[in-house]
Amino acid sequence: MRHILSYSFYEQSTLSLARNLLGKQLVHESNEGHTIGRIVETEAYLGVMDQAAHSFNGRRTKRTEIMFGPPGVIYTYVMHTHCLFNIVTNKIDVPEAVLIRAIEPIEGESLMVKRRGPARRGVTLTNGPGKLTKAMGITLDDYGHYATESPTYIIDGPEPSNISIGKRVGIDNSGEARDYPYRFWITGNKYVSRSR
DNA sequence: AATATGATGTAA
DNA sequence: TACATCATATTC
Numbered sequence: 001m002r003h004i005l006s007y008s009f010y011e012q013s014t015l016s017l018a019r020n021l022l023g024k025q026l027v028h029e030s031n032e033g034h035t036i037g038r039i040v041e042t043e044a045y046l047g048v049m050d051q052a053a054h055s056f057n058g059r060r061t062k063r064t065e066i067m068f069g070p071p072g073v074i075y076t077y078v079m080h081t082h083c084l085f086n087i088v089t090n091k092i093d094v095p096e097a098v099l100i101r102a103i104e105p106i107e108g109e110s111l112m113v114k115r116r117g118p119a120r121r122g123v124t125l126t127n128g129p130g131k132l133t134k135a136m137g138i139t140l141d142d143y144g145h146y147a148t149e150s151p152t153y154i155i156d157g158p159e160p161s162n163i164s165i166g167k168r169v170g171i172d173n174s175g176e177a178r179d180y181p182y183r184f185w186i187t188g189n190k191y192v193s194r195s196r
Numbered sequence: 197a198a199t200a201t202g203a204t205g206t207a208a
Numbered sequence: 209t210a211c212a213t214c215a216t217a218t219t220c
Contacts, residue, residue, distance in 0.1 A: 043203070052203070063216060078215045080204045099203060130204050140215090170203050198220070208209080 010071035018044040037103030041185040047095040052174035055095035067095035082130025162187035
């Protein structure tokens with residue numbers, strides 16, 4: 001219980017890690033208090049081969065260079081004014097990552113409501129990649145930190161009963177990659193984000 | 197220095 | 209279905 005996943009957990013292939021992250025719990029500590037959310041939806045981004053990935057074709061910029069670094073490091077970036085949370089995977093020089101798309105609140109739900117605003121109780125509190133970062137208090141400040149230590153880390157959790165697999169969301173401009181089945185979610189979980 | 201563009205959220 | 213809104217990346 002509350003066992004922090006070790007560095008070696010992140011050294012597996014990106015597709016299996018995306019699958020194995022389901023059911024694990026994301027923890028964030030801040031001076032406002034701590035929040036915990038169960039990961040219920042993820043997407044894999046396979047670097048060089050994947051047109052939808054920021055690192056497609058080896059593209060390396062100040063933002064994406066972190067994907068080329070060691071696994072287990074947090075990659076946050078801003079999209080349409082929302083912060084999105086990823087974890088670098090595989091090994092050094094393989095620029096792949098897993099996007100966390102949805103969580104189910106486990107602890108600190110009142111703090112999540114406070115951060116999201118009073119009108120956001122219920123599933124809409126954390127059922128999307130931009131929503132969960134706001135609820136958890138995750139920002140660009142987390143960029144480059146290891147997910148194996150405070151203030152933002154991932155702990156073990158109960159195995160999910162059933163897993164579903166499908167196409168990723170919001171990448172219609174990514175050619176062939178649009179239809180790759182790289183999205184994973186816990187079957188039937190009500191916090192899974194809607195498809196676009 | 198200027199502009200184009202989203203791995204989205206929300207309201208209508 | 210439309211649009212708000214901003215950090216990055218790319219272009220000028």
